[in-house]
Amino acid sequence: MENKKKVAFYTLGCKLNFSETATIARDFEEEGFDRVGFEDVADMYVINTCSVTENADKQFKQVVKKALKLNQNAFIAAVGCYAQLKPEELVAVDGVDLVLGATEKFKIIDYINDLSKNDHPEIHSCEIADADFYVGSYSIGDRTRAFLKVQDGCDYKCTYCTIPLARGISRSDALENVLQNAKEISAQNIKEIVLTGVNIGDYGKGEFGNKKHEHTFLDLVQALDTVEGIERLRISSIEPNLLKNETIAFVSTSKTFVPHFHIPLQSGSNAILKLMKRRYQREIYTERVNKIKEVMPHACIGVDVIVGFPGETDAHFLETYHFLNEMNISYLHVFTYSERDNTEAANMEGVVPANVRAKRSKMMRSLSVKKRRAFYESQIGTKRTVLFESENKEGYIHGFTENYVKVKTPWNPELVNTLHPIHLTRIDDDGTVRLDFIEALT
Incomplete structure (x- = not known):
């Protein structure tokens, strides 16, 4: 047992990546590997990459450095979206031994031998049509x-x-x-x-x-x-x-589906939606939000929005800002547009300066804070059910209600992974709903 190889995983990006990392990890465990945390010394580190944001690209290099600091002789494998799109960039990062694309990542076991560092890093990346x-x-x-x-x-x-x-x-x-x-x-x-x-x-x-x-x-x-x-x-x-x-x-009558929707908007301007080649106009979005609130007034609605897209003028941005400000939504995920290779938008005219993108992003993030606060305040006085999570964060355990209100109460390990009916009574300084310990158990 002491000779079992240790493997650790790091996931960049979306929930989908997390689910796929877990499946790949189970394959390693079935092959006799010991799965350890990424903070631990391992024989092999697998990094599941993301290509959606520029920041995710930069994060990859930092994660590789972290792994090599733990074990300079560790075998480093990169898989996932960035590995499919730009394998040469990943393989050029010092310490990377293996890069696997969209189809190959699920066969990673087939590509590793004795975990010795590769003098010449390998790339296995399919034509995406084969996926x-x-x-x-x-x-x-x-x-x-x-x-x-x-x-x-x-x-x-x-x-x-x-x-x-x-x-x-x-x-x-x-x-x-x-x-x-x-x-x-x-x-x-x-x-x-x-x-x-x-x-x-x-x-x-x-x-x-x-x-x-x-x-x-x-x-x-x-x-x-x-x-x-x-x-x-x-x-x-x-x-x-x-x-x-x-x-x-x-969903409004379901016994298990919760009243929480996350619906990408990207822009509240029909002119920008057309440039983005989105398959709807803002009027459809309004209809969906109104329908949800009609049948589930307590529903939480999250929104994705992109600021600084090519051609987005101040007027277009303000159109989006006012559209969202007036909409009965609960929070925003704000993305600052960044040029991606091999996309139409990267060659479009009307490039928005970086400082303007940053300013618009800041405005949208402030709007999100305001919207979340208003939604939480609308839920004060209601009875909900909270599912507590597993981390002890500065003496508190956190959880979410079915309609995605974040709740905290003093740490108690017995609450981990348990559901409790609660009354939402007050919002703490950090914006979460604060429960007294006794309230959480009633």
Whole structure:
């Protein structure tokens, strides 16, 4: 047992990456490896990369340095989206031994031998058109919730996005496989499942390698609602044009799906949405938000927005700002536009200066703080259920209500991974809802 090789993992980027890292890690464990934390000395470090933001690219180098500081002789493997798009850049980073692209990352065991450092680092990266098969995955272990992958790839051609280049065509897991994975998660006492993918509203396309929808996203939601033992199901990001009223109506009466939606907007200006080649206009977005609030007034609605896109004038930005300010939404994820190679937007005119992008980002982030505070205040006096997480953060344990209000109470390890009905009574200085210890247990 003492001779078992140790492997550690680091994930950059989205929930989908976390689910895939967990699946790859289980493959290593089945091969006899010991999985250790990334802060520990390991024989091999696997870094699952992201290509969505410029910052994620820079983070990769920092993570490699951290790994080599722990063990200068460690075997370093990079996998994932950045590894698919720019393998030469990754392999040029000092200390990297192996780079695997979109399809190869799930066969990583086949590419490693004795974990000796490579004199000449290897790249195995497919043509993205070959990424036409589906590998199901989910993450569990260090969380009270699991990320369950139901779909991969994207057929949309948004002008700023590299994900179709990094992950290939839209394709889905078979419904019976998703349900089986959900049952496996349930059997491990995980209380919450978050559905994840690249474009999950497109679920059903590409099962068994074809483009026909064998099932719809509504079929998926309805089937998962019947899985025993799962307390909560949460839908991650879903495109507004694919979030149908039937799905909203079903969630409003579901026994397990929670009233929380994350719906990308990207811009509140129809002119900019057209430049982005988004598949909706702002009027559709308004309809979706209004429908959700009509049937679930207490629902939490998160929004993705990009600032500084080429051609975005001050007037366009203010159009988006006022649109969101007036909208009954709960928080924003703000992305500052950054040029990505091999995208249409990178060659567009009307480049927004970096300092203007930064200013707009700051304004949007301030708006997000205001929106979240207003949403939390609207929930004061209501009774909700909180699921406590596992970390002790400065003497407090944190958790989220079903409608995504962040709650904290003094640390008590007995509360980890437990659900409790609570009354939301006051917001603390840090913006979270503060509970007294006794309240948390009632």
